[in-house]
Amino acid sequence: MLKKDGNNALRGLDERSGEIFRRIVESYLGNGEPLGSRSLSRLLPISLSPASIRNVMSDLEDLGLIYSPHISAGRLPTQQGLRFFVDAFMQVGDLSQDERREIERQMRPDGRDVPVENALTGATQMLSSLSRGAGLVITTKSDTLLKHIEFVRLSPEKALAVLVGDKDEVENRIISLPAGVTASQLAAAANFLNAHLSGLTLSEARGRIDRLKETIRSELDQLSRDLVERGLAIWSGAEEDGKPARLIVRGRSNLLDGLEGEEDIERLRLLFDDLEKKESLSDILNLAEGGQGVRIFIGSENTLFSLSGSSLIVAPYRDSEERIVGAVGVIGPTRLNYSRIVPMVDYTAQLISKLAGKI
Template sequence: MKGLDERSGEIFRRIVESYLGTGEPLGSRSLSRLLPMSLSPASVRNVMSDLEDLGLIYSPHVSAGRLPTQQGLRFFVDAFMQVGALSDDERREIDRQVNPGNRDAPVENAINGASQMLSSASRGAGLVITTKSDTLLKHVEFVRLSPEKALVVLVGDHDEVENRIISLPAGTTSSQLVAAANFLNAHMSGLTLSEASERVERLKETIRQELDQLSSDLVERGLATWSGSEEGRPARLIVRGRSNLLEGVDDIGNLDRLRMLFDDLEKKESLSDILNLAEGGQGVRIFIGSENTLFSLSGSSLIVAPYKDSDERIIGAVGVIGPTRLNYSRIVPMVDYTAQLMSKIAGKNR
């Protein structure tokens, strides 16, 4: 702020707000008509030149208007952006889409509702990351598919059903599959996956005493099928509204950057990285362009906030990813409220 007087600040703010609204450069003649003070286009150009020297704006073409740089957008978000509270109507609409009144509905419904709502409310894609730590085990079953393959069926406490195929050790019998499933159901029912994994570690001696080697191996494989990563790491990414990101893409360069973004979203390791970004601070975090190291090559911005369970453990994140000209002041309070709502829903379902 030290390099900006009131006049420079107003011109800079108008350039950024025009960019966020239209994506187009703003010229000195148009700016002079918008300003509350009387300034000629020549005077506006002089101020623009100073703002360029500060690295806050740039000219995309010769004789064109000005656009904010990435540094300028960060400066605007930190120094100028006013984030207001959501209205009662906006809160009710988010409640309706994320948690439509069915208290017994599984968290899965809220996850899908939240991602869809954030997508429709922004120019970007709505995303929700969810861990499996908020799912309580109800029943596990092994179904043989062939001598070398079996289907592991997991039923959650809200009757969510997920299936995974695992390879079987040579010589595995049907009775060993039953024994492994019976052990898991007897000792792990009512636990989260992370809690069940911890219990397996504590019961290793009991497992060896009660089961043979192959059945013991199946017990660990059955849990590892869903864990898939370290405790507390995310298991799934729900993205809605990818088509929003394609709107207004009119050149090959931007299309290539979008392809990079879509590729990044498909990578499993991206899930842990996004959650790490959300965990790095309190409340909503904003990453603009290359600040977002996960998607820096695509030039995308990410607005993300964590949500927690009733024990205040971070179990996921909600957010919006899109172009750098996202409507930050509108999206930030929506992401914040959605994260709070997801925390309440996750707490009720524990």
């Protein structure tokens, strides 16, 4: 039986229930087919009747971990079940030396360092060939380090936001001003940005501003706070001004395998549409930046691809100063082999970081 544990019933899987749940998920990840009680009774290391197994499956359904796609059919894991499996059951092993050498060979065919662009292309091809999904890499131009920011009023409704980089490159953008903003508020917003963001990249500055919300509230009035956010947002949208982050995708044809019916085809169309949107690139980078190492987003957990129900396994890569300058990963159906793909993505990101660090 399942032990219900107050706020976290999922914590209460006993050994028998856990084994049945694990077999259902592993069967789904292996062949995509639902697993029934009779098949389970032959697979389990313990002797259980189909009736007993059905009772356990009913409890697992009550917990939202599995579901029946058809009446009298076997069971498949839900997205919640897949997340629980990844967090509680999945064992991520290290790559063997042969696997590491194969990844290195595909990224550096002649055994020598190659331009990062070539390595990125090789990485996507390699990840797509080793997974059921599509390999993807996002690369951005090296972020400018902020040196100075200034706002110059052009009219009552417009101002020029001036950004000076560490190599004295200058970028100007026109922003809309909040109604009633004064010259002193323009100066206060610029002074705040210069005091707190000098020496940071734009991506680092976004994170710093998020962490300084309480400080902003205490030091600036409402109109100055609005200017701070507008000034930073105008550069954060730089990909719209002809300086896009670049997306490399290989293996889209892998996503065509196993499609059944119009519903699957529509989900794939939605995924391809999402991949073509410019804003998706910064969103994927933000997902990668959200934690250390490899991150796994299953189905609707990833708002970027929630309509297509796709899963994303992604890791950031860094330059010589440990700044995140891109991301590498695999996108595909929820039936990805997570335990095998996670260490591949992790090692690939490490290799690209080494190459990027030599630039």
